[in-house]
């Protein structure tokens with residue numbers, strides 16, 4: 001038995017569809033919106049996801065970040081503790097115990113984060129000064145742009161050297177080569193030996209620098225040098241008096257050898273901290289766990305998006321079914337004629353399915369184009385990052401075509417199963 | 428000689444819920460190759476029903492139908508479709524052209540379902556259209572044609588796959604006398620060329636053109652005359 005060749009079925013379908021241009025267009029609109037919204041939503045979702053992942057990744061998935069936190073005291077004690085020394089946070093004792101008891105620990109990087117006036121010649125600005133160890137560079141995935149980072153011998157001898165962030169280099173040394181120059185940090189002299197850039201710099205869009213600004217403006221000095229000069233006591237003067245803070249370690253980064261060991265290490269670190277601290281004057285951030293949470297959030301997000309997409313596509317599909325049912329009943333007589341002239345049921349099914357398929361394919365294509373344009377426009381108009389991914393296209397397209405064909409089968413079958421004589425008699 | 432059409436005790440009844448209408452009662456009928464048979468009878472006597480059975484559009488309720496010696500009672504829907512496309516030519520009272528197709532495309536429709544190539548189908552359609560005097564109307568839609576022209580298109584379409592049996596249900600019913608005559612002349616011509624034709628009509632004058640007149644009443648054959656011609 002012979003069948004009509006595909007190209008002629010396509011031609012016939014196009015001819016029939018062009019008979020009802022407005023109707024075909026409106027039907028397509030349903031699919032266009034469906035596909036378009038799916039692609040656009042997935043792109044925005046993927047963009048948000050990348051942004052979060054990037055931020056977390058920068059913290060290092062093998063790292064555990066522990067920070068000293070000032071515990072708020074009740075009103076009375078604040079007043080009475082004016083001009084007194086506030087002692088809180090991580091201690092050398094903690095660091096010592098971490099090194100001893102946290103399993104799979106590769107490195108422990110202590111940091112003091114202090115805000116000081118930094119001055120070169122007449123220029124002066126307040127910025128974060130980070131007193132740390134040479135490991136810091138590796139742990140934070142920073143990249144040296146010029147010169148070198150702090151070294152073991154800097155630590156050993158307490159050398160008065162510093163490494164500055166790329167932005168600070170631009171601001172403070174505008175017009176001068178910072179390397180070898182001496183700047184003053186709260187009246188202590190330090191010689192610039194290197195300029196650190198962020199590893200992501202240049203790989204991020206220009207807007208990325210917004211939140212890197214802070215870090216690229218830091219000054220890094222050897223912890224030993226700072227301790228020799230200033231000790232652990234930090235004085236801050238503000239209106240109505242000054243506060244003294246004694247914090248041994250502001251931040252501590254524990255680097256674990258492998259990701260799968262992070263959870264165990266966190267437990268160990270928590271146990272040590274709980275034993276050593278009466279108040280919870282520390283906070284623990286585990287980027288690895290954040291990544292897991294981000295993945296979970298993303299999974300939920302995808303489910304929500306998926307349901308919305310499914311609903312919109314089903315609505316589109318129902319639209320198609322509705323139109324095809326109308327078309328079939330309008331063309332009942334044609335169906336009768338074709339059957340009388342030798343069309344098999346399969347030929348009739350194919351004829352109407354082909355019309356559905358062409359509607360959904362062309363609607364899907366147009367939807368993809370708009371679906372790609374909208375995220376581009378969003379990115380251009382706002383600072384929201386969007387990412388077009390191939391799976392988004394593939395999913396939206398296949399699902400919409402599948403849905404429409406599935407919804408097209410019923411009207412087509414209904415056409416094919418009509419009694420030819422009754423169809424012929426139809427007015 | 429094997430008849431083109433042979434009905435043996437053929438009956439047809441329609442059942443609508445509890446309503447049962449017997450449209451044909453155990454009909455025996457033979458039509459031979461080259462015959463021109465006219466079916467007559469009052470309205471509701473079962474003429475159209477018979478034609479639909481002969482055209483394999485409707486299954487029998489009882490009895491047997493042999494088309495060209497082949498018993499089609501057990502044929503599948505697909506096989507019946509194939510027979511309709513290759514062996515039967517239908518001409519309807521209301522022309523039944525497909526409105527969105529032009530003259531040529533309408534004539535080509537049966538060839539579509541036989542898988543005849545586009546070029547060959549067009550060629551055959553053009554030849555027939557020209558023969559029907561439609562040479563200057565090939566690209567016109569049915570709506571742009573007169574009733575007579577439309578019926579010519581329908582006849583061309585029924586001829587396009589060279590059927591062994593042509594069935595016409597009151598082909599002149601919607602036409603004025605003159606145009607109807609032209610159509611009947613055409614049908615005479617086809618019969619003269621050897622086509623087997625079964626035509627339903629109400630008109631006694633038309634009936635005289637045929638060699639054979641079969642009269643129906645209430646689903647039964649009441650007379651089967653050869654109009655003086657010799658019974659084959």
Ligand SMILES: Nc1ncnc2c1ncn2[C@@H]1O[C@H](COP(=O)(O)OP(=O)(O)OP(=O)(O)O)[C@@H](O)[C@H]1O
Pocket residue numbers: 441442443448449450468469470471472473474475476477
């Ligand atoms: N689908 C159907 N369901 C029920 N009864 C039907 C159906 N089709 C035809 N009939 C009945 O079968 C009988 C024969 O109908 P048919 O159409 O063959 O008559 P006819 O001889 O062609 O009449 P006319 O000259 O008016 O066209 C009628 O009584 C009709 O009511």
Ligand SMILES: [Mg+2]
Pocket residue numbers: 474475476
């Ligand atoms: Mg009738």
